[in-house]
Amino acid sequence: MNDKGISQYEGIALIALYIWGAVFITNVLASNDMWFIIIISFVISIPLLIAYSRIMTNFKGEDLYTILEIVFGNGIGRIVTILYTLFFFSLGAIVLRNFIEYIRLTSLNRTPMIITGIVFEIIISYMVKQGTESFGKCAAVFIIGLTVVAVFLGFFLILNGSEQASILLDFYKGFKSTIISVYSFISFPIGEVIVFMTIFNSLKSDVSIYKVFVGGMLFSIVIILINTIGINLMLMGNDHHDMFFPTFIAVRRIKVGEIIQRVETLISIKLVIESFVEISACLFASCKGISKIFNIKDYRSISTATSLLMAAVSIILYENTLYMAEWNAEIWPYYSFPFQILIPIIILLISELKVRKKENHEIERNKN
Secondary structure (H helix, E strand, C coil): CCCCCECHHHHHHHHHHHHHHHHHCCCCCCHHHHHHHHHHHHHHHHHHHHHHHHHHHHCCCCCHHHHHHHHHHHHHHHHHHHHHHHHHHHHHHHHHHHHHHHHHHHCCCCCCHHHHHHHHHHHHHHHHHHCHHHHHHHHHHHHHHHHHHHHHHHHHHHHCCCCCCCCCCCCCCCHHHHHHHHHHHHHCCHHHHHHHHHCHHHECCCCCHHHHHHHHHHHHHHHHHHHHHHHHHHHCCCCCCCCCCHHHHHHCCCCECCCECCCHHHHHHHHHHHHHHHHHHHHHHHHHHHHHHCCCCCHHHHHHHHHHHHHHHHHHCCCCHHHHHHHHHHHHHHHHHHHHHHHHHHHHHHHHHHHHHHHHHHHHHHHC
């Protein structure tokens, strides 16, 4: 860690913007139970966030890839580094494709997807070239306006929601479906913040990484709850179970007097910024991983090439929007499990043993 890196406020802003962007394209899996699912998911995920924080604390100043090398050794560590690099790269491509689908369905339906992807990735590659410190500063600026927008819209919709809406628990798809939804929400988006283990080695030396991970997630969840109740439940009533981008569809129905008839433009700008943060984080992680694998001194030198490759891969990921939603809901939770939960637990256990062994060695040395 260093004194010229990312501050605690900037770290929390990065977490919040990332989570908000991911939640925007998440289909509501359990109708009126969604607020309950979000709360339970957050509570269950706290130990996971603490585990990420503990790993980073055990290896201060090191990113995930260096930690993998320390914990597993050069051989296995390099293999796991390759796997994580592919995971973060694929995650970035998935997020980009989700964003492209949103743009295609809501506005630029005649623009080739590859054009949208390339333009967006070029902007993101420029962000990566500026480094993690600039990334944090951008998030700190964005978070203020987006928080105001999210809170205002959430409360406005709560006060002007559908008369048919309800926030009472109904478990309309069954309790088993709710449990599945809880795990799905943990894997997408909560568990995705593991990507910041490749970035938060740049936190300032006086920053508590526990406060960044847990505090950032708590702040994110509070705002998400307001919007979930206001947009996905109150405004939509019972007609939103299987919609794509339900948040956007809800907002399109807003009419604020005679001045603002359609607020979706504001929401689209909000999503662009949040997707920018999401994909930038994934591109940072991908470039750092590739640099680690091929011993490239400056990860920023490959940001443009990596971003263009990510754009190309995003186009061939899914055949259509329906398959995209199905993949996100049914395949992603299992695909991400080793990277978000299993491997971090193994890293934590081994790192704790190494720390304990080091402490015992120092105690013995002091005795002698």
